[in-house]
Amino acid sequence: MHIYLPIAEMSVNVLLFLGMGAAVGFLSGLFGVGGGFLMTPLLIFSGIPSAVAVGTGAAQVVASSVSGAMAQYRRNNVDIKLGAVLLIGGIVGSVIGVKMVRILNLAGQFDLFIALAYVTFLGVIGTLMLIESIHAIQRTRSGTSRALRQSGQHNWIHRLPLKMRFHRSKLYISAIPPLMIGAFVGFLGAIMGAGGGFIMVPAMIYLLRVPTNVVVGTSLFQTVFVSAVTTVMQASENYSVDVVLGLILIVSGVIGAQYGAAAGARLKGEQLRLLLAALVLLVCFRIGWDLVVTPSELFSISKTFGVP
């Protein structure tokens, strides 16, 4: 069963992409991540032009995080003020990122850049998660536990000016770090087609020391808005959002996520993180492989997407 994608301008097998969406949805439900960082490389591997994969990825992130964000909001797990600060940074980062996609696309280096970005970030995050989860598993085996947040601990971040009080997070910190983190994640989201939760969450926990119960909700809250802005930007600047492809991925992804979440409830947190780390490293390795192995075809042709 084939369907013609209007923006990607190709006929694709619906079942294949439904399966892909469901698989990524399952994993994202299982691990509680957005899944954008898996979806975009998979789309590129399956022949979707990378610009379209990234643009459509942004729309898919909106859909996969909006329900989560609403749920978290109802449970009062969203620090709106902190989220807004992150969002302002995020929008700035997203605008820069989308422009960057355009420039790199014209220079023919977008594929390289996206591959390098994925290898770098997935490599770093995957390795850190792997180490952390192995330690956690060892700790639970030896029976000791450790609190994630040690209150009263200060670092250089707390000495910056422009201090703001974030009541929900019980924080009194400078607005600069959240702005910077937001911008960085927004930028990455725009060029990688991912929500950036896998960077946002650790950054909030370890750098800003936001309480863990607020982290996920606030991160999702800003992800929804930043991805929405990114989607509009990608559509208007790069003409690279394919709604037909997006809908296929969204529908299957949401269904997959439900089963993933159910399966995730039966696994332990440390084990989940270990699995996720392995998965992240696998994707990282797969992308890196293409960069170093001599390609069978050195030439490539492209029509430039949108305005050349």
Added chain:
Amino acid sequence: MKRVRSLTFRRPLACLIGAGLMAALWAGLPASDAVAQGTGKAETGGQAQPGKASPTPSDWRDPLRKFAQRKKKDERLPAKADQQPKEVVEADVSTRTIAVTSAFTGTEIVVFGSVVNSRQPSAEAGYYDVIVVLEGMPTPLLARRKSNVAGLWVNTESVAYESAPSYYAIASTRPIEEIADEPLLQRHAIGLDFARLAPAAQSVLEIEPAELKTYKDAVIRLKQKEGVFIKADYAVIFIGKSLFRAAISLPANVPVGPLTARVYLFREGDLLSSFQSRVRLEREGVELWLYRFAMKQPVLYGFFAVLLAVVAGLLASAAFRRRDTA
């Protein structure tokens, strides 16, 4: 497909052509056919030489006159002094308009025609040779080459093509090399090797001819791999003394836009007659609506995409909650 987009890139393209012309004038070097084609003459059936940089300076100095000459030559060609009435080829396509809908998975076009005043004793005689070329619009193209930079395979060099056929299918009664000589085939852009691939003036000036050839071969190879460059020897079949047909496949990834069908009648290496017809390949229904929406009102389309995503996400969440409480 490019029609809408061309609105936005026409100006830089014009600048590029202008700059190319200037550069060519300045350097006093032969310019490529790209210049002539870029001025909008390519599509009208002018028999330009493909790819290669043409050696004569008059090529670009007066493209209009040259075009007119070519036209005349075309008309004169079938005039082989003979007492008997001349053979003329007439042809048409099975489908004039092909709709690209969401269910489009490629299609097949039958080009059929007949030789008027045929002197062929039977269908199997092989008295005439027919070549059918189905060609898409000339579109800009960028060919890139990777090389190893510090252990990574990176796109380093590129050649820009002002125009390359978005689709090119050729069917013939036998291999075209046997039908006619290279110069004749080249003049009429018959054959994958002679498809009108016009490198941008800039690339012609910067890159050696041998290199350019490698790029051209790569473009043809890659397009063949994509399935949009098709060569089918023996695909034109005579059904009777004068009637012939050729089935040409349009793959699902054929770029949307008008196609030109050209039919050539050969006899012992001479071009007797030619015929041209058009096929419209157009988006229809939802495809057309979405494509226009995305290209003409991109911001609104972006908001539409977000809205769609939010609705889909929330509907799913609602469904999930129901399942949760059940």
